[in-house]
Amino acid sequence: MIKSAVVVFPGINRERDMARALRLVSGRAPAMVWHADTALPAGTDLVVIPGGFSYGDYLRCGAIAARAPIMEAVRTHAGRGGLLLGVCNGFQILCEAGLLPGVLMRNTALKFVCRDVYLRIERSDTPFTRGYNAGQVIRVPVAHGEGNYIADDATIARLEGEGRVLFRYAAPDGELQPSWNVNGSTNAIAGVLNERGNVLGLMPHPENHVEAALGPTDGRGLFAGLVDHFKQAA
Amino acid sequence: MAKTPAKGPPRARTKPPAWPAKPKAAKREKITPELIAAHGLTNEEYQRILALIGRAPSITELGIFSAMWNEHCSYKSSKIHLRMLPTKAPWVIQGPGENAGVIDIGDGLAVVFKMESHNHPSYIEPYQGAATGVGGILRDVFTMGARPIACLNALSFGAPAHPQTRHLLAGVVAGIGGYGNSFGVPTVGGLVRFHTRYDGNCLVNAMAVGLAPRDKIFYAAASGVGMPIVYLGSKTGRDGIHGATMASAEFGEDTEEKRPTVQVGDPFAEKLLLEACLEIMGKDCVIAIQDMGAAGLTCSAVEMGAKGGLGVTLDLDAVPCRESGMSAYEMMLSESQERMLMVLKPEKEREAEAVFKKWGLDFAVVGKTTPSKRFVVRHGGKVVADLPIKELGDEAPVYDRPHVDTSKKPVLTIADVAPPVATADALLRLIGSPDLCSRRWVWEQYDHVILGNTVQRPGGDAAVVRINDGPKALALTTDVTPRYCEADPFEGGKQAVAEAWRNLTAVGARPLALTDNLNFGNPERADIMGQLVGAIHGIAEACEALDFPVVSGNVSLYNETNGRAILPTPTIGGVGLIDDFSKSTTLAFKRKNEAILLIGETAGWLGQSLYLREICEREDGAPPPVDLAAERSNGDFVRALIAEGIASAVHDVSDGGLLPAIAEMAMASGIGAELNRPPLAAHAFWFGEDQGRYLLTVEAGVAETVLARARAAGVPARQIGLTGGDALTLEGERPILVAKLRERFEGWLPAYVAGAAP
Numbered sequence: 002m003i004k005s006a007v008v009v010f011p012g013i014n015r016e017r018d019m020a021r022a023l024r025l026v027s028g029r030a031p032a033m034v035w036h037a038d039t040a041l042p043a044g045t046d047l048v049v050i051p052g053g054f055s056y057g058d059y060l061r062c063g064a065i066a067a068r069a070p071i072m073e074a075v076r077t078h079a080g081r082g083g084l085l086l087g088v089c090n091g092f093q094i095l096c097e098a099g100l101l102p103g104v105l106m107r108n109t110a111l112k113f114v115c116r117d118v119y120l121r122i123e124r125s126d127t128p129f130t131r132g133y134n135a136g137q138v139i140r141v142p143v144a145h146g147e148g149n150y151i152a153d154d155a156t157i158a159r160l161e162g163e164g165r166v167l168f169r170y171a172a173p174d175g176e177l178q179p180s181w182n183v184n185g186s187t188n189a190i191a192g193v194l195n196e197r198g199n200v201l202g203l204m205p206h207p208e209n210h211v212e213a214a215l216g217p218t219d220g221r222g223l224f225a226g227l228v229d230h231f232k233q234a235a
Numbered sequence: 236m237a238k239t240p241a242k243g244p245p246r247a248r249t250k251p252p253a254w255p256a257k258p259k260a261a262k263r264e265k266i267t268p269e270l271i272a273a274h275g276l277t278n279e280e281y282q283r284i285l286a287l288i289g290r291a292p293s294i295t296e297l298g299i300f301s302a303m304w305n306e307h308c309s310y311k312s313s314k315i316h317l318r319m320l321p322t323k324a325p326w327v328i329q330g331p332g333e334n335a336g337v338i339d340i341g342d343g344l345a346v347v348f349k350m351e352s353h354n355h356p357s358y359i360e361p362y363q364g365a366a367t368g369v370g371g372i373l374r375d376v377f378t379m380g381a382r383p384i385a386c387l388n389a390l391s392f393g394a395p396a397h398p399q400t401r402h403l404l405a406g407v408v409a410g411i412g413g414y415g416n417s418f419g420v421p422t423v424g425g426l427v428r429f430h431t432r433y434d435g436n437c438l439v440n441a442m443a444v445g446l447a448p449r450d451k452i453f454y455a456a457a458s459g460v461g462m463p464i465v466y467l468g469s470k471t472g473r474d475g476i477h478g479a480t481m482a483s484a485e486f487g488e489d490t491e492e493k494r495p496t497v498q499v500g501d502p503f504a505e506k507l508l509l510e511a512c513l514e515i516m517g518k519d520c521v522i523a524i525q526d527m528g529a530a531g532l533t534c535s536a537v538e539m540g541a542k543g544g545l546g547v548t549l550d551l552d553a554v555p556c557r558e559s560g561m562s563a564y565e566m567m568l569s570e571s572q573e574r575m576l577m578v579l580k581p582e583k584e585r586e587a588e589a590v591f592k593k594w595g596l597d598f599a600v601v602g603k604t605t606p607s608k609r610f611v612v613r614h615g616g617k618v619v620a621d622l623p624i625k626e627l628g629d630e631a632p633v634y635d636r637p638h639v640d641t642s643k644k645p646v647l648t649i650a651d652v653a654p655p656v657a658t659a660d661a662l663l664r665l666i667g668s669p670d671l672c673s674r675r676w677v678w679e680q681y682d683h684v685i686l687g688n689t690v691q692r693p694g695g696d697a698a699v700v701r702i703n704d705g706p707k708a709l710a711l712t713t714d715v716t717p718r719y720c721e722a723d724p725f726e727g728g729k730q731a732v733a734e735a736w737r738n739l740t741a742v743g744a745r746p747l748a749l750t751d752n753l754n755f756g757n758p759e760r761a762d763i764m765g766q767l768v769g770a771i772h773g774i775a776e777a778c779e780a781l782d783f784p785v786v787s788g789n790v791s792l793y794n795e796t797n798g799r800a801i802l803p804t805p806t807i808g809g810v811g812l813i814d815d816f817s818k819s820t821t822l823a824f825k826r827k828n829e830a831i832l833l834i835g836e837t838a839g840w841l842g843q844s845l846y847l848r849e850i851c852e853r854e855d856g857a858p859p860p861v862d863l864a865a866e867r868s869n870g871d872f873v874r875a876l877i878a879e880g881i882a883s884a885v886h887d888v889s890d891g892g893l894l895p896a897i898a899e900m901a902m903a904s905g906i907g908a909e910l911n912r913p914p915l916a917a918h919a920f921w922f923g924e925d926q927g928r929y930l931l932t933v934e935a936g937v938a939e940t941v942l943a944r945a946r947a948a949g950v951p952a953r954q955i956g957l958t959g960g961d962a963l964t965l966e967g968e969r970p971i972l973v974a975k976l977r978e979r980f981e982g983w984l985p986a987y988v989a990g991a992a993p
Contacts, residue, residue: 011595012503014419018687037593054417057503113412115682144416144682209684214817215701 003231005031005047008075010066013053013090015206022208023049026224036069046231047084048075050091052144052206062105062147063093072098084128084227085200089145092192092202101195101202102160103152109185113146117217118183118205120191121171123164127194129201130167132226138175139219141205143183148204150186150193157187168192168203266291274301280632287630288622295563295612295619299627302530302568303537306792309631312758313790316771320785321778326747327786328449334375334526335445336786337452338748340812344702345449346709347381350389350442350750350808352791357439360497361406365439366414367475367500370572372443373418374526377509378575380453380516381445384686385700386415388425388441389713389752389806393434395669395993400429403437405988411441412680417502418509421689422681423698426713429669432721435796440752440789442713442808446702453516455525455535456542457578457604462522464536464547464602467511467591468574469504470557475531475570504573511594512575518590520583527574533567535576536602537610540624547624549602551614563614578604638764644722647842647856654850654918659971661850661922662894662963667979668849669993671891676984690816694903696741696887697811699819708816710744712809716890717802719858722843724766728773728805729861733926735809736781737887740870741929743819743877744811746781751788751807756800758792766803767792774805780863783809820877822886823903827959829883830938831908833893835869835928836951839919845891846922865927872950873929881933881941888928894921894963896930897956901963901973902980910956912966921965932958 005023009016016033024030031049032042041048056065066072079085079100087095095101108114117140122133133139152160160166168191172181182189184204192203207220271281274297284292284300292300306312322330328345329337335349353368373383388411393400404427415422420443457464475498515521523543525535532554540547551566561569579587591598605611610627612620654661665671678693690708691699697712714735720727732749739746751774756763778784794801813819841847842856876882884904888896901907913920933941938954945952962970987993 012417012506014417014506015685018685021687053419054503054506057417057501059503112409113416113680113682115416115684116679142684144684146416206684209687212687214705215687215690 002029003027003046003228004029004042004044005049006034006041006045007031007049007051008034008036008071010036010055010069012055012057013051015052015089019049019051019088019208022211022220022224025211026221027228034071036066036071038071039074041074041078045078045083047086047227048078050087050094052089052091055090055094061097063090063097066094067097076100079200082197082199086129087202088206088208089204092204093147095200095202100200101193102156103150103193105147105204106149106151107147108149114183115142115144116183117142119171119173119181120168120205121175123167123169127167127198128227128230129223130226131229132222136175138171138173139222140217141207141210141220143205145204148184148186150190152187160193161188165194166190167194167201266297274298275305276301280304283630283632287626293619295567296622298564298568299533299620299622302533303627304631308530308534310790311632311634312636312792313753313767314633315635316768319771319775321775322784322786324748324782324784327784328452330784330786331788333454334378336748336750337379338786338810339449340707342707343449345447345452346444346810347376347379347447348442348444348750348810349375349787350440350752350806351375351789352752352754353439353441354436354754354791354794356497357407358403358437361403362410362413363497363499365407365410367498367572368439368441369411369414370500370502370505371528372441373420373505374528376443376445377512378453378524378526379447380451381447382513383420383443383445384688385444385698385711386420386422386442387698387711387713387808388422388439389715390425390427391433391438391804392429393437394431395429395987397431397434401988407437407439408677408680414500414502416682418506419685421683421685423683423689423700424693424711424713427674427677430717430802432802435799436794436801438754438794438801438804440713440754440806442750444709444711444810451516453521453524455523455538457523457539457545458543459522459578460545460604460606462578462581462604463600464604465577465579465598466554466574466601467577467596467598468508469501469571470555470597471561471566471569472557472571473561473565473569474499476565476568498570498572500572507594507596508573508575511590511596514590515587518583518586520579520587522578522580524575524577527576529570531568531570537624537627539576539578540604540610541628543604546605546607546609546611547602548605548611549613551612553599553601555597555599563612563619567612636758636764637761638768639761640765640769641724641762644842644855644857649839649841649916649919652841652847652851656850657968658894658917658921658965659968661846661918662898662971663976663979665845665849665891665895666898666976667983668845669983670845671895672983673981674984675981676988690819691742691821695822697738697744699742699813699816701816706815706817708813708819710739710742710811710813712738713806714738715804715806717804718843718854720766720770720803720805722858724769724803725773726858726860727803728770729777729863730858730926731805731807732774732777732781732783733861733863733866734889735807736783736866737870739809739811740874741885741887742813743874744813745874746783746809746811748784748786749807749809751785751805753788753790754794754801754804754806755792756795763800770803770805777861777863781867818878818880820882820885822884822900824900824906824932824958825883825904827906828935829932829958830935830954831956831958832931832933832938832941832952833928833955834873834931834945834950834952835865835925837920837923837925837928839915839923840925841919841923844922844924846918859924859926861926868948869927869929869950872945872948873931876931876941881937882931884932886930888930889924892922892924898963898976900930902977905973906958907960907962907964907973908956908958909960909964
C-alpha cells in the first residue's frame with residue numbers, strides 16, 4: 002500500500018482535502034509532516050505539497066516555504082527518484098524551489114477564481130496520469146489568484162518538445178480555446194512534469210473531486226494511477 | 236521675487252521627521268464638552284459617568300467609556316426591544332450574550348455561529364472593511380473552540396448608477412474573498428442587492444459557522460483569582476482606534492478623514508491564531524478566552540472579568556506593540572486584528588507557550604484577575620484607569636427611544652396594476668435585472684470548495700455543507716427583503732425569518748436556529764426607531780411560530796448619510812440540519828416530463844413586488860403578508876416529500892415570484908417547461924410575490940398522489956406544468972428560450988462591473 006506524506010507549512014489550508022483524497026483512494030491516511038521537521042517518514046513513496054496561502058503569500062507565493070527546513074528532505078526524496086506532487090500553492094512552492102521550471106503569476110483577469118475547469122490529459126504514460134487516457138478531458142475545480150504559468154520561450158519550447166506538459170485548460174470537448182483558459186497560462190498549461198518525470202506540479206485541485214456523493218469524481222484518476230504505479234513497482 | 240537668504244548649503248537631515256506627533260504626556264487632560272462629543276458621548280451620558288465614578292475620568296477612562304457605551308458595544312438603543320426575541324429551544328446550548336450562539340446537532344457535536352456587520356468601515360475602505368469583518372466573525376466562532384467550516388455574507392450596495400457602487404462592490408467582494416480564501420474557509424452563500432437607499436451606506440454582514448465537540452465549548456468568563464491574563468496574536472498598532480465609535484455614528488462630509496479608523500487584516504496571522512487556539516484548547520490549557528474585536532483590549536478584558544465576577548488589572552507595558560510610543564489610550568482602544576485574550580490553567584502554561592512558539596505567535600502576560608471587581612489599567616508605573624468592572628457594562632445607558640410605527644400602505648389589487656408589457660418581455664427584463672441576475676461574478680471570487688465538504692455550491696436556495704464524513708449536513712442561508720421592511724417593518728421582519736426558514740426547508744433541512752444583523756438608520760429619529768421595533772416584533776413572532784430561535788446577532792445603527800437612511804435591513808442568517816445529505820435537493824430540473832407542482836396559495840400579490848418596481852416603475856403597496864401557520868404546514872409537507880425522495884427538484888418562491896423561480900430551475904438544468912394556463916390574471920400569477928410557496932417536480936405518474944396527499948394535509952397544491960423542451964412555453968405567449976434567459980441572467984453583472992451603463 003502506497004505510503005504518502007503531506008507537507009504542511011504555516012498557512013497551507015488544503016491539507017485535509019488532500020489527506021482525505023489519499024485516504025479514500027489509496028486506503029491509507031498519509032503522514033502529515035511539519036515544515037520545521039528535517040526528515041520524511043521512512044519509506045515514503047509519495048510526497049504531496051497541498052494548496053493554501055503558505056506564509057500568507059508574503060514576498061511571493063511559495064517563496065518562503067521553498068526555503069523551509071523540510072525542503073531539504075523533499076529535494077533528497079525527489080533526487081532519489083521519489084514521487085513528488087505539488088498542487089496549487091504546492092506547484093508554486095516547487096517552482097520557487099527550482100524543482101520545476103517556470104513561475105505562476107497573477108491570473109490575467111486579476112481576480113481569484115473558483116470554478117470547475119476542463120483539463121485535457123496530454124499523456125497517460127506517467128505515474129501521475131496513468132489513471133487517465135491521453136486526450137481524455139476531466140473536470141476539476143480551480144481556486145487561485147496566481148495560476149498563470151509563465152516561462153521564457155526556451156523553457157516552454159523544451160517543455161513542449163519533451164512532452165512535459167501533462168494537463169491543459171480546455172473546452173469540454175478538449176479543444177483549446179482562449180475563453181476556456183481560466184487564468185491565461187502560456188499554452189493553456191495547467192500542470193508540468195520535471196525532466197526526470199518524478200515531480201509534477203498542477204494548479205487545479207483533483208483532490209476536491211474524488212467523492213461521488215459530492216459531485217464529479219474525475220480527480221480520482223490521478224490518485225488511482227499513483228496507487229497502481231506503486232502496486233506494479235512492489 | 237523672494238531673496239534667497241545668504242546661508243551655506245542646506246544641512247542634510249540626519250533622521251526622518253517623527254510621525255505621528257508624539258502623544259500627549261500622561262497628565263490629566265482637560266475634559267471639555269468638545270472632547271466628550273468627539274467621543275460620541277452625550278452630555279447626559281457624561282453626567283452618568285461622573286455619577287458612577289464620583290469624579291472626572293482620565294482621558295484613558297473617557298476612551299474606555301466611549302468604547303463600552305457606544306451603540307455598537309452597548310446596544311443601548313436596541314437592548315430593551317431585543318429582549319422580546321425567542322432565544323431558547325431544546326437544541327440551543329448557548330443563546331445571545333456570548334461570542335457566538337451554540338446549538339446541539341447530535342452525535343456529540345455543536346454548531347457555533349454568528350453574523351456581524353462591518354458596514355461603516357466597508358464604506359470608508361471597502362477591501363479592509365470587508366476583510367476585517369470576515370476576520371472578526373471568524374474569531375468570534377473559533378474563540379469558542381469551533382473550527383470554522385463555512386462563511387456566508389449579505390451585501391447591500393447603492394444604485395448601480397451611483398458613482399461609488401462599482402468601487403464598493405469590487406472592493407468588498409475582493410476583501411471577503413481575500414480574507415476567507417487565505418484563512419481557508421469556504422464562502423458558500425450570501426446575497427447581494429442594489430438600491431439607491433444604500434448609496435451613502437453600504438452594508439456588509441458577515442456570517443461564520445463552526446463545528447465543535449458539544450462538551451468542549453469555551454466561554455469568556457474568567458475564573459480564579461490572581462490568574463495571569465495572556466495576550467496572543469498580532470502586535471497592537473494604531474489601526475482602528477475608535478472603530479466602534481465610528482460605527483455608532485452617521486456619515487457626514489468628513490467621511491474620508493475617518494480612514495484611520497478602519498482596521499487592517501492579515502488572514503495568515505488569523506490562520507496561525509486559529510490553529511494555535513484550537514491546539515491549546517485540545518490540550519485543555521484554557522480556562523477562558525475572548526477575542527479582541529470592537530473596542531479591542533478594553534471590551535475583551537472588561538467582559539472577561541465582569542462575566543467571571545472578578546476584577547482585572549492590566550499592565551500596558553507588557554502589551555506587544557508594533558509602533559513605538561503608544562499611549563495607554565491608544566493601546567486600550569486599538570482595534571488591531573488577530574488578537575486574543577485568555578486565562579490559562581497555571582499548570583498548563585508551559586505547554587501552551589510551546590504551542591504559541593510552534594505557530595510563531597507573539598504572546599505576553601498582560602495582566603491578572605483580582606478579587607477587587609475593579610478594572611485597573613497601569614502604564615509606565617502609573618494607574619491610568621480605575622473603574623468598577625461590572626458597572627462599566629451594566630451601567631451603560633439603556634434607552635427607550637420614542638418610536639412611531641410606519642403607516643400601513645394600501646393593499647394593491649390586481650386591478651390596480653395593469654401589465655405594461657407581455658409576460659415574456661417582463662420575464663426577460665426581470666431575470667436580467669440587478670436584483671435577480673446571477674451573482675456568479677461575486678461567488679467565483681470566493682473559494683467555495685475548500686475543505687471538500689460543499690454539497691451544494693452557491694446559486695441555490697441554501698448552501699449545504701457536509702459535517703465531517705457525513706451523513707449529516709448543515710444547510711445555511713442569509714436572507715431579508717428590505718423593501719418589504721420599509722413598507723411594513725413588522726411584516727418585513729416576519730418575512731425575513733420565514734424566507735430563511737423556507738430556504739433551508741427547500742434543500743431538505745430542518746431549520747434549527749438563526750443569527751440576525753439588524754441594520755437600520757439613526758435610532759434617535761422616531762420613525763427609524765419605529766422600524767427597528769416593528770421589525771423586531773415581526774422577527775419575534777416568526778421565530779416563535781416556527782420554533783426557530785435567535786442564538787446570536789448584532790445591531791448596526793446610524794446607517795445614514797446626511798439624514799438619508801438605508802432601507803430597514805434586518806438580515807437573517809439561518810442554520811438547518813439535514814440528516815442525510817445525499818437526500819438534499821437542488822433547484823435544477825432533473826429530467827423532462829416531470830410534473831411541476833406549486834405548493835401554497837397564490838392570490839397574485841403585486842404590492843412591493845420586483846415586477847411592480849422594475850416593470851411598472853412603482854414602489855408602493857403593502858408587502859405580501861406572511862401566514863406563519865401556512866408557512867409551517869407547507870414547509871413541513873415539502874420537507875417530508877424530500878426526505879422520502881419523492882421531490883426531484885425543489886425551489887422556494889420569493890423575489891420576482893413564480894415565473895422567475897421556474898426560469899431559475901430551467902436555467903440551472905437547460906431543461907425547459909410547458910406551463911399551464913394560469914388560474915388568474917397572468918401577470919399577477921406569474922410575478923406576484925405571495926409568501927409560503929414552493930415549486931417542486933415529481934414523476935408525472937405520482938403527481939396525483941402527491942396532490943391528494945397535500946389536500947389531506949390541508950396544504951394548497953396544484954400542478955402548473957411539465958418539464959421538457961428547450962424553452963418556457965406559456966399559453967398565448969411566445970416561447971422563451973432557456974438559452975436566451977441564461978444570456979440575460981448571466982450577462983448583467985459581468986457587463987456592469989466591466990463598465991457597461993446599468
